Amino acid sequence: MSYQANNLAVKPDAAPLxxxxxxxxxxxxxxxxxxxxxxxSFDLAPGETLGLVGESGCGKTVTxxxxxxxxQSPPAAVTGVIRFQGEDLTRCPExxxxxxxxxxxxxxxxEPMTALNPVLTIGEQVAEALRLHRGLSHPEAWIEAGAxxxxxxxxxxxxxxxxxxxxxxxxxxxxxxMAMALACDPELLIADEPTTALDVTIQAQILALLxxxxxxxxxxxxxxxxxxxxxxxxADRVAVMYAGLMVEQAPTAELFRHPGHPYTVGLLNxxxxxxxxxxxxxxxxxxxxxxxxxxxxxxxxxxxxPLARDRCREEPPGVEVSPxxxxxxxxYV
Amino acid sequence: xxxxxxxxxxxxxxxxxxxxxxxxxxxxxxxxSFDLMPGETLGLVGESGCGKSTLxxxALALLPxxxxxxxxxxxxxxxxxxxxxxxxxxxxxxxxxxPYSSLNPRMTVGQILEEPFVIHNLGxxxxxxxxxxxxxxxxxxxxDVADRYPHEFSGxxxxxxxxxxxxxxxxxxxxxxxxxSALDVSIQAQILNLLxxxQQRHGLTYLxxxxxxxxxxxxSNRVAVMYAGRLLEMAxxxxxxxxxxHPYTEALLAAVPRPTPERTFNPPxxxxxxxxxxxxxxxxxxxxxxxxxxxxxxxxxxxxxxxLRKTAPDHWVACHFR
Numbered sequence: 049m050s051y052q053a054n055n056l057a058v059k060p061d062a063a064p065l066x067x068x069x070x071x072x073x074x075x076x077x078x079x080x081x082x083x084x085x086x087x088x089s090f091d092l093a094p095g096e097t098l099g100l101v102g103e104s105g106c107g108k109t110v111t112x113x114x115x116x117x118x119x120q121s122p123p124a125a126v127t128g129v130i131r132f133q134g135e136d137l138t139r140c141p142e143x144x145x146x147x148x149x150x151x152x153x154x155x156x157x158x159e160p161m162t163a164l165n166p167v168l169t170i171g172e173q174v175a176e177a178l179r180l181h182r183g184l185s186h187p188e189a190w191i192e193a194g195a196x197x198x199x200x201x202x203x204x205x206x207x208x209x210x211x212x213x214x215x216x217x218x219x220x221x222x223x224x225x226m227a228m229a230l231a232c233d234p235e236l237l238i239a240d241e242p243t244t245a246l247d248v249t250i251q252a253q254i255l256a257l258l259x260x261x262x263x264x265x266x267x268x269x270x271x272x273x274x275x276x277x278x279x280x281x282x283a284d285r286v287a288v289m290y291a292g293l294m295v296e297q298a299p300t301a302e303l304f305r306h307p308g309h310p311y312t313v314g315l316l317n318x319x320x321x322x323x324x325x326x327x328x329x330x331x332x333x334x335x336x337x338x339x340x341x342x343x344x345x346x347x348x349x350x351x352x353x354p355l356a357r358d359r360c361r362e363e364p365p366g367v368e369v370s371p372x373x374x375x376x377x378x379x380y381v
Numbered sequence: 382x383x384x385x386x387x388x389x390x391x392x393x394x395x396x397x398x399x400x401x402x403x404x405x406x407x408x409x410x411x412x413x414s415f416d417l418m419p420g421e422t423l424g425l426v427g428e429s430g431c432g433k434s435t436l437x438x439x440a441l442a443l444l445p446x447x448x449x450x451x452x453x454x455x456x457x458x459x460x461x462x463x464x465x466x467x468x469x470x471x472x473x474x475x476x477x478x479x480p481y482s483s484l485n486p487r488m489t490v491g492q493i494l495e496e497p498f499v500i501h502n503l504g505x506x507x508x509x510x511x512x513x514x515x516x517x518x519x520x521x522x523x524x525d526v527a528d529r530y531p532h533e534f535s536g537x538x539x540x541x542x543x544x545x546x547x548x549x550x551x552x553x554x555x556x557x558x559x560x561x562s563a564l565d566v567s568i569q570a571q572i573l574n575l576l577x578x579x580q581q582r583h584g585l586t587y588l589x590x591x592x593x594x595x596x597x598x599x600x601s602n603r604v605a606v607m608y609a610g611r612l613l614e615m616a617x618x619x620x621x622x623x624x625x626x627h628p629y630t631e632a633l634l635a636a637v638p639r640p641t642p643e644r645t646f647n648p649p650x651x652x653x654x655x656x657x658x659x660x661x662x663x664x665x666x667x668x669x670x671x672x673x674x675x676x677x678x679x680x681x682x683x684x685x686x687x688x689l690r691k692t693a694p695d696h697w698v699a700c701h702f703r
Contacts, residue, residue, distance in 0.1 A: 248633060
């Protein structure tokens with residue numbers, strides 16, 4: 049069954065919390081235009097976690113930022129529809145957007161040191177959202193901020209409200225960011241590589257925390273990462289992006305068991321196996337070449353693809369290969 | 382076969398500047414001993430700040446040890462003459478983590494790769510040009526890129542240039558300090574393949590430093606686990622595949638999310654964070670976080686790294702309960 053060219057989206061049973069249709073982001077640069085996101089479509093159901101994976105420059109972060117309308121325009125030109133709880137975020141006025149941001153949709157960023165304000169205490173930064181969105185007074189918000197920090201497992205939370213970001217370790221800074229994001233009890237959390245800067249034991253702590261909060265609060269999460277292990281362990285569904293295009297989307301178990309797109313297959317084969325049972329230095333079946341500055345016409349992956357044929361010079365359609373599993377590749381037509 | 386590199390009770394301390402003059406002592410590397418056999422890869426794994434990069438720098442004689450010895454092919458690197466050290470350095474090279482900051486942006490690729498020959502006064506201009514072209518081919522680039530500048534290359538290509546520079550003087554030992562950490566996973570696989578091929582072709586010995594256990598598992602014959610400046614475990618890969626390991630190594634392995642959704646991810650919650658190297662806990666440095674720690678033993682006595690058995694496979698561990 050073949051889908052129309054630019055609609056690679058799955059329809060979950062529940063009414064979606066977030067609907068993204070044909071999201072396209074172009075940036076004006078000195079030499080013309082760069083297409084960062086090329087017609088991305090997906091749905092996110094309430095309480096669901098969608099893992100958005102891909103390598104540097106594939107458009108994952110730009111997709112997230114355009115949902116929150118955090119891209120400066122110009123140079124960015126965003127088209128398409130982003131519907132959150134039925135409301136089109138691309139059309140609503142900035143005042144409305146300010147009510148949604150940090151209240152209904154929150155975001156956690158990759159680098160906790162740059163995402164926190166170094167000259168404000170943790171307490172002030174967490175309390176700010178509560179004052180703006182909940183209308184709490186300063187003392188009320190301060191008390192609530194303590195509770196928000198305690199909820200994300202901050203040891204000695206009420207005491208640490210007065211500390212500055214530089215006094216905290218990387219893991220605690222990431223917890224402080226989570227407390228800020230979750231202070232107003234949002235429906236959707238966008239997490240952009242939230243554990244990439246952390247050591248693996250601290251990463252495990254943060255992932256466990258996120259799993260607990262998801263269960264407690266019924267959060268939907270858009271989890272952006274390049275780490276396929278994290279996606280396998282946290283996401284309900286996975287979307288794979290390459291060069292601004294969503295090339296595959298599937299339930300997590302299905303994607304890892306039956307990866308469809310040659311890029312997804314290559315990506316999975318590139319991950320070193322952590323079991324010490326193979327001979328050392330065993331050759332990994334890596335993807336040849338690298339992401340070109342100017343992707344080719346037709347299928348964007350065709351000059352690196354081991355299965356490329358003549359037909360791949362034309363743009364491939366999205367094909368539903370099994371229920372909820374969509375692949376944008378000529379091999380399935 | 383005798384070892385190529387040997388660290389014997391190697392320590393490196395730094396005195397920090399305090400508000401009133403001399404501050405506390407930072408123990409970056411504290412009493413580390415290991416041997417590296419020719420042709421093998423020793424993977425050195427640990428979390429940030431555990432001292433793995435300092436250990437790499439000690440192996441290159443870029444830092445003097447505070448205590449202990451670092452011996453390369455029978456010669457103590459801290460005691461040889463400057464002239465001899467320069468000769469020995471031809472045999473020990475480094476690949477850096479960040480392919481963006483480790484290549485001079487004002488030099489062409491040809492100049493970058495020629496520099497080792499210039500420094501060591503090898504060959505004439507024409508010869509060097511030929512050598513540079515050979516190096517580029519060796520790392521999978523075309524010889525015609527010699528006149529280009531680093532900014533014209535992608536991260537993976539730049540790391541190939543870093544590898545070519547390390548290979549220039551035909552070293553015996555290469556210290557690779559997080560060589561694939563800055564790269565995307567598909568490019569990382571290409572570079573790991575290249576490093577494995579080069580090792581086969583030239584009989585290279587690697588001291589391979591990484592925080593990523595998957596990468597370590599991909600390339601290492603033996604693995605050393607470092608924590609708060611000390612080695613907690615050193616073992617052949619067969620031991621890591623099946624053996625009973627140091628509680629920290631077990632926790633590290635369990636903390637990695639695997640790309641297999643069938644496998645439930647439920648790592649034992651390691652409480653807290655790695656200690657500051659300025660304030661290492663007494664006794665076993667891992668005891669405050671260790672699920673198996675028994676007080677007061679683990680707090681009061683430092684477990685020494687000892688060999689578990691005389692026969693193969695090689696397995697050293699620093700724990701009272703292993």
